[in-house]
Amino acid sequence: MNSGISRRQVLATAAAAAAAPAAQTSDLVASVLKHHDQYVDRLLRDQVTDPASRHCGGIADQFGVFQTHGASAVLSLFTASLLHPGSKFYKNPLLVERMRLATRFLEKGQSPEGNISLLTTNFNSPPDTGFVMHGLGTAACIAKRREARELVAMMEPFMLKAGAALTSGGIHTPNHRWVVSSALAQLNEIFPNPAYIRRINMWLAEDVDIDEDGQFTERSTHIYNPICDRAFIVLAEKLKRPELLEPARRNLHSMLYLLHPGFDVVTEISSRRDADTRGNMSGYWFPLRYFAMRDGDGRFAAIERKYAPVYASLPVLMEYPELEKPGPAPVAPPEDYEKQFRALKIAHIRRGLTSATVMMNGRNRFFAVRRGDAIVNAVRFASAFFGKGQFTPQTVEKRGDTYYFSQSLEAGYMQPLDPPQKVTSANWGNLRATRRQTQICKLTQEAWVTETKDGFRLRIKSEGTSNVPLSVEINLGEGGKLEGCEPAPQLADGWILPSGYAVYRTASHAIRFGPGIAEHRWAEVRGSQPKLPGTSVYLTGLTPFDRTIEFTYPA
Secondary structure, three states: OOOOOOHHHHHHHHHHOOOOOOOOHHHHHHHHHHHHHHHHHHHHHHOOOOOOOOOOOOEEOOOOOEEHHHHHHHHHHHHHHHHOOOOOOOOOHHHHHHHHHHHHHHHHOOOOOOOEEEOOOEEEEHHHHHHHHHHHHHHHHHHHHOOOHHHHHHHHHHHHHHHHHHOOOOOOOHHHHHHHHHHHHHHHHHOOOHHHHHHHHHHHOOOOOEOOOOOEOOOOOOOHHHHHHHHHHHHHHHHOOHHHHHHHHHHHHHHOOOEOHHHEEOOOOOOOOOOOOOOEOHHHHHHHHHHHHHHOOHHHHHHHHHHHHHHOOHHHHHHOHHHHOOOOOOOOOOOEEEEEEOOOOEEEEEEOOEEEEEEOOOOOOOEEEEEOOEEEEEEEEEEOOOOOEEOOOOEEEEEOOEEEEEEEEEEEEEOOOOOOOOOOOOOHHHHHOOOOEEEEEEEEEEEEEEEOOOEEEEEEEEEEOOOOEEEEEEEEOOOOEEEOOEEOOOOOOEEEOOOOOEEEEOOOOEEEEEOOOEOOOOOOOOOOOOOOOOOEEEEEEEOOEEEEEEEEOOO
8 A cells, every 4th residue: 555655744744733722632632643543554554664675664655756754754653652652552562663664764765975865856955854854853852751762762873964964964945944954953952962053053144034024935825834934933942042933923924814715825926836726724733833822822723723633743742742731712813804915015805705816016817816615716818919918017006996907018020230230040139139120019908906895896908009819818716617608719628708707606605707708719819828727718809908807706
């Protein structure tokens, strides 16, 4: 059986989960133990135990690749089971034997320098060594506190060699600084070493990369925000430096205003692979629980309780036992606001089940709206204007209650060089800019987004050169049923709204939009970006084009 353990799942276990919520603590601890023991059962089945196998001690991921992150999970989860009296594996010697196999697997995967490799992309990688060390650091912390010296000694050679690598190794991305630093802080708690602290201070000397809106450099609301939040909590706790809690606290406060219904997160701001994907707050479990307890913030408590049954983690609960105490009463996070983020250059609007995002940073996906789980992922448009008519706003501003976007385009035809010059394939590009242009065509494209009492009104206008084909794309989320549209020619999962209104309906909610128009059926006009993934509905016309589209929410 393939366990399918990915690095992401290991991070979710070791970095995003923490402890029991305020109410019914004993019931949740029992639930966590049950879930934990089931996972240990699965790992016992899936761990390779054949001594002749090069993968002995490892766990295959969903693609059959044996990453070191799976062995890290074995050590973290098995340590918790061995040392928690409520686990059915308490003091079970089989787990010790399997941990030795996992440790040997890790040691075999360690480079001479002390790093491990993420076989999908990063080799001899200090950052991925840091990620792996998070699980081992938790395991060693639990074992040391309970005087399980055999377990600490088992992990010590790998950890010390990795520690040496982390004190000199480099990084790829901004969050890696904090991943590596928090791993070193965990190491220093078990095996104190001034070199670890010096290296942490070198990274911290660069200052924390959090902007005025409370977002880290990568603005990765689904993946890397919670990793950074965890890292700063660990640094603050292990180094006794409470001021390092402030970045994580600020980020969580920011996230309260970047939530869709059901605690999905706004991902349009991300510069990483979670951009424009659907994600939620589950990865923030540990930071949410930590600050709900520390600050008495019921808003964080309300969110973390939703994810506790799945994301609560026995190892981290044992590392931070204070999180087991009763916490604040839950308070609903903000659900009625319009908030502009100056650094992010977006506006987010919440009206209960309605959530809209207006992109003010020049993205062609400039508007998105959802009603519950009925989702319009993005609205964008393009004209077939010299192959460069994808609407990418050059100007964005708030005018009263309306968000205004504009773009000016022009293109012409080049005259002979005067005075003449010899033109070759090598100098064509450089000389092109020196040619006089004639027959210059111009196009002005604009959009207005206005909230109404029933939803949103989107006006799209394009004028200047006449008779230019234009196409508006409305891209929809997964899992719903589309009504009122016709198939677009030669475009898979593309639809035309020729007139009237379309309704996109899920089991619980619906969005109605229109009226439609189809002056032609060319959905992907030349110069537009390729159709977005999933279902897209198109409204088409010719310039001069001036159309208002209403988004409302039928029962």
